[in-house]
Amino acid sequence: MNASSIHPAGQGGALQEIVRRCEALYEDLHFESVKRWKAAAPGRKAIGYMPVYVPCEIIHAAGMLPVGILGGGDQLEVIQGDAYYQSYICRIPRSTLELGLTGRLDCLDGMLFPSICDVIRNLSGMWQMMFKDKYVKYVDVPQNYRDDVGGDFYIHEMQVLREDLGALAGRPITDEALRASIAVYNENRRAVRELYAYRAAKPWQAPTSEVYLVLRAGMVLPPEEHTALVRAYIAAADALERPKRDNARVVVTGSFCEQPPLGLIKSIEMAGCYVVDDDYMLVLRWLLDDVPVTGEPLAELSKAFLHRSASTASKYDDKREDKGKFLLQQVKKSGAEGVIFAAASFCDPALLERPMLLDVLSAHKIPHTNFKYAENTGQMAPIREQTGTFADSIKLWSAA
Amino acid sequence: MSTPIQMMPPAAPKKPPAPVQKEDAMWLQKEMINRNYHELGVAHDQGRKICATFVPGNLNELVMCFDMARSLPETNALQNGMRKKSGKFIMDAERDGHSEDVCTYVKSDLGMLLNGAIGPTGEPLPAPDLLLLSYTGCFTFMKWFELVRQKYGCETVMLHVPYQGDGRVSKAMRDYVLKQITREVIPALERVSGVKFDIDRLRQYMRESVKAEEDLVRVLQSAKNRPSPIDGYFGAVYYIGPMFTAFRGAPEATQFYSVLRQEIDERVRQGKGPITPDGELTEEKYRLVVEGPPNWTSFRDFWKMFYDEGAVVVASTYAKVGGVYDFGFRHDPDHPLESLAEYCLGCYTNLNFPQRVDMICRYIEDYQADGLLINSIKSCNSFSAGQLLILREVEKRTGKPAAFVESDLVDPRYFSAANIKNRLESYLQMIKQKRAAAAVH
Ligand code: SF4
Numbered sequence: 001m002n003a004s005s006i007h008p009a010g011q012g013g014a015l016q017e018i019v020r021r022c023e024a025l026y027e028d029l030h031f032e033s034v035k036r037w038k039a040a041a042p043g044r045k046a047i048g049y050m051p052v053y054v055p056c057e058i059i060h061a062a063g064m065l066p067v068g069i070l071g072g073g074d075q076l077e078v079i080q081g082d083a084y085y086q087s088y089i090c091r092i093p094r095s096t097l098e099l100g101l102t103g104r105l106d107c108l109d110g111m112l113f114p115s116i117c118d119v120i121r122n123l124s125g126m127w128q129m130m131f132k133d134k135y136v137k138y139v140d141v142p143q144n145y146r147d148d149v150g151g152d153f154y155i156h157e158m159q160v161l162r163e164d165l166g167a168l169a170g171r172p173i174t175d176e177a178l179r180a181s182i183a184v185y186n187e188n189r190r191a192v193r194e195l196y197a198y199r200a201a202k203p204w205q206a207p208t209s210e211v212y213l214v215l216r217a218g219m220v221l222p223p224e225e226h227t228a229l230v231r232a233y234i235a236a237a238d239a240l241e242r243p244k245r246d247n248a249r250v251v252v253t254g255s256f257c258e259q260p261p262l263g264l265i266k267s268i269e270m271a272g273c274y275v276v277d278d279d280y281m282l283v284l285r286w287l288l289d290d291v292p293v294t295g296e297p298l299a300e301l302s303k304a305f306l307h308r309s310a311s312t313a314s315k316y317d318d319k320r321e322d323k324g325k326f327l328l329q330q331v332k333k334s335g336a337e338g339v340i341f342a343a344a345s346f347c348d349p350a351l352l353e354r355p356m357l358l359d360v361l362s363a364h365k366i367p368h369t370n371f372k373y374a375e376n377t378g379q380m381a382p383i384r385e386q387t388g389t390f391a392d393s394i395k396l397w398s399a400a
Numbered sequence: 401m402s403t404p405i406q407m408m409p410p411a412a413p414k415k416p417p418a419p420v421q422k423e424d425a426m427w428l429q430k431e432m433i434n435r436n437y438h439e440l441g442v443a444h445d446q447g448r449k450i451c452a453t454f455v456p457g458n459l460n461e462l463v464m465c466f467d468m469a470r471s472l473p474e475t476n477a478l479q480n481g482m483r484k485k486s487g488k489f490i491m492d493a494e495r496d497g498h499s500e501d502v503c504t505y506v507k508s509d510l511g512m513l514l515n516g517a518i519g520p521t522g523e524p525l526p527a528p529d530l531l532l533l534s535y536t537g538c539f540t541f542m543k544w545f546e547l548v549r550q551k552y553g554c555e556t557v558m559l560h561v562p563y564q565g566d567g568r569v570s571k572a573m574r575d576y577v578l579k580q581i582t583r584e585v586i587p588a589l590e591r592v593s594g595v596k597f598d599i600d601r602l603r604q605y606m607r608e609s610v611k612a613e614e615d616l617v618r619v620l621q622s623a624k625n626r627p628s629p630i631d632g633y634f635g636a637v638y639y640i641g642p643m644f645t646a647f648r649g650a651p652e653a654t655q656f657y658s659v660l661r662q663e664i665d666e667r668v669r670q671g672k673g674p675i676t677p678d679g680e681l682t683e684e685k686y687r688l689v690v691e692g693p694p695n696w697t698s699f700r701d702f703w704k705m706f707y708d709e710g711a712v713v714v715a716s717t718y719a720k721v722g723g724v725y726d727f728g729f730r731h732d733p734d735h736p737l738e739s740l741a742e743y744c745l746g747c748y749t750n751l752n753f754p755q756r757v758d759m760i761c762r763y764i765e766d767y768q769a770d771g772l773l774i775n776s777i778k779s780c781n782s783f784s785a786g787q788l789l790i791l792r793e794v795e796k797r798t799g800k801p802a803a804f805v806e807s808d809l810v811d812p813r814y815f816s817a818a819n820i821k822n823r824l825e826s827y828l829q830m831i832k833q834k835r836a837a838a839a840v841h
């Protein structure tokens with residue numbers, strides 16, 4: 001797409017407009033875009049889901065809008081949600097409850113809670129008790145990667161979801177609809193891969209503060225629209241020359257669930273880092289290549305999950321040698337010079353994973369640093385200082 | 401059939417001279433646990449392999465079929481906690497790069513390994529030959545064994561037990577667990593131990609399990625009596641020990657539960673209260689249900705706060721982490737593998753929230769409890785995340801008051817005796833006032 005066709009003001013304007021639109025979606029904690037989508041045709045339904053992965057194809061094939069819920073960020077004052085959690089539990093469940101209790105999620109007809117950690121697992125039952133009129137499902141995924149063991153189980157889990165959503169939609173989800181949705185998501189994943197590849201190649205052209213917003217838009221927009229948006233962003237970003245800095249190229253990892261505030265994402269860049277890969281919103285990139293649109297759709301989704309999906313802390317590594325492999329590939333593929341391990345405070349999976357990943361990085365002589373954040377972290381100075389020192393040390397190290 | 405754990409001597413065990421009072425069965429179980437540590441210490445010298453596995457969803461009868469010694473890392477951590485060793489281990493693990501935010505069982509275990517892997521009884525704890533990762537009711541288990549594997553290269557086999565998200569066990573869930581047991585776990589146990597699987601041996605162990613389970617349930621349910629002859633939380637810790645760890649299915653566990661049951665039956669007949677470390681509790685003033693694991697580093701102080709006030713715990717969810725036997729589950733020698741799958745799926749922390757609330761409400765009613773106390777454990781998201789909703793919901797449904805205290809399992813830094821004592825005392829005061837108000841009406 002020609003970037004100038006997006007905005008009459010020209011290339012910079014097009015880019016600005018896309019970023020502004022994404023920013024508005026990001027800031028909209030009342031999910032007005034979801035409401036608008038629902039209102040556009042009678043009977044439309046929307047289903048929320050939490051990190052780290054659900055097979056959105058099934059929701060889409062039911063004619064519904066999948067909506068990624070990533071907590072309240074730093075813009076939401078959490079009052080009621082705090083009353084449900086002790087101080088030593090991460091922020092995302094409380095802000096998500098706050099969204100629910102303040103009616104902001106009323107536009108959702110159901111919520112899916114994926115198997116990621118005990119907090120979200122327990123939240124699934126809390127949601128069942130607190131929002132009795134909504135469809136609520138804990139989505140289990142296999143930790144056994146054999147087709148005849150974990151695969152059979154996962155296909156069954158997806159089949160249950162398919163039947164439930166079919167019942168909610170008032171019509172069964174056909175294989176044909178599933179295949180069509182798989183094709184839509186293949187295209188979306190392709191576009192997101194293009195965006196990541198573009199950023200890795202020219203990080204100065206596509207700053208992560210923007211890329212992040214473009215990805216976040218994928219949490220609320222229909223996938224078709226999001227695919228177009230991602231491609232429009234790449235075109236608009238490419239059309240506008242930006243200054244190239246001598247920044248350190250880093251992979252950010254550990255942020256797969258509770259999200260850092262945008263200010264923190266910006267701070268990492270301002271401190272002299274180009275983020276060339278990350279694990280924000282892994283759901284958009286979970287399946288690593290195209291899912292075949294021929295064959296039995298759930299079996300294909302299962303195979304993709306079992307054999308060709310991303311790694312993260314909530315997923316078992318079958319073999320010791322597998323630990324850190326995915327991260328090492330991210331580093332290699334994106335040409336990163338170091339890794340920032342940024343985990344939400346009290347995030348069990350990320351923080352238990354951390355020593356293992358850092359060991360692997362050390363063994364491969366890849367520089368790394370780590371810190372914790374909360375979605376409402378306000379103090380950026382220490383993080384900026386730490387990442388700045390890290391970036392400087394990488395530069396010094398590579399110059400030596 | 402070779403039972404890896406020897407039978408108990410028929411004579412009653414000798415009590416070491418100590419000021420602490422315990423039932424005979426409590427001494428028995430202590431001996432069993434100590435002997436298990438000794439067996440682990442000498443296992444390799446005797447040519448036996450060691451299997452490490454977690455308490456919830458442990459496949460003890462199955463592992464025994466392969467003549468393997470069994471190590472339970474949570475038990476190691478709690479024993480180290482009770483022996484005041486865990487604090488240093490945790491800090492050592494933190495110095496080694498483990499976050500202050502994560503489960504202290506994991507850090508206590510890793511810290512123990514860092515300190516030369518000397519077990520709680522002072523005997524060496526050799527590296528396990530197999531990590532049987534029974535992923536039941538807690539995500540941390542998975543990371544825990546990944547961490548141990550990463551450092552020590554032990555062979556690991558995963559048994560993923562799906563969560564009861566919908567509050568029930570489906571056929572697909574059962575099949576999934578069963579397939580993992582037959583296609584992954586048994587072959588791994590055979591390979592590591594060099595022993596061929598014999599299903600009849602498994603059946604035989606399960607026959608023992610059933611007898612022990614019957615007796616355990618009888619003991620736990622004795623708390624329905626007034627006064628309760630047992631403490632269903634602090635005391636129950638001793639009662640569940642053999643069943644939840646390396647002994648379920650062994651004849652000595654059956655014998656333990658038989659002795660215990662006789663003791664408790666006798667206490668019921670005599671109308672006696674529970675034995676506490678300071679002697680028998682003679683006046684039962686409050687009957688409580690407790691949710692959440694205990695604190696181990698100050699276990700006795702914590703218990704004392706209760707019995708000093710005449711408060712008895714009549715039922716606890718913690719006593720169900722290694723199996724919810726009191727709601728009917730029994731291992732089934734006629735369908736041994738299927739019943740292992742069923743067992744794993746049914747452990748307390750694998751239940752969803754509505755099920756947990758139902759269970760607590762049922763306890764309050766069945767055991768005529770005055771209310772619910774939640775001991776919220778910093779380490780344990782599996783138990784703790786959402787407990788404040790449990791508290792509200794139970795209060796709403798039962799009309800009984802509930803209270804909340806916070807501590808940790810084995811990290812002494814998170815046990816504030818004064819805070820907990822204050823909370824407990826004002827809670828008991830509240831129960832008293834409620835009672836008085838009810839009497840006036
Ligand atoms: S931030 Fe971590 S602990 Fe919290 S809900 Fe997400 S995965 Fe779970």
Ligand code: SF4
Pocket residue numbers: 474503504505506537538539540541749779780781782783809
């Ligand atoms: S998080 Fe809880 S259940 Fe899991 S290992 Fe720690 S104490 Fe045990």
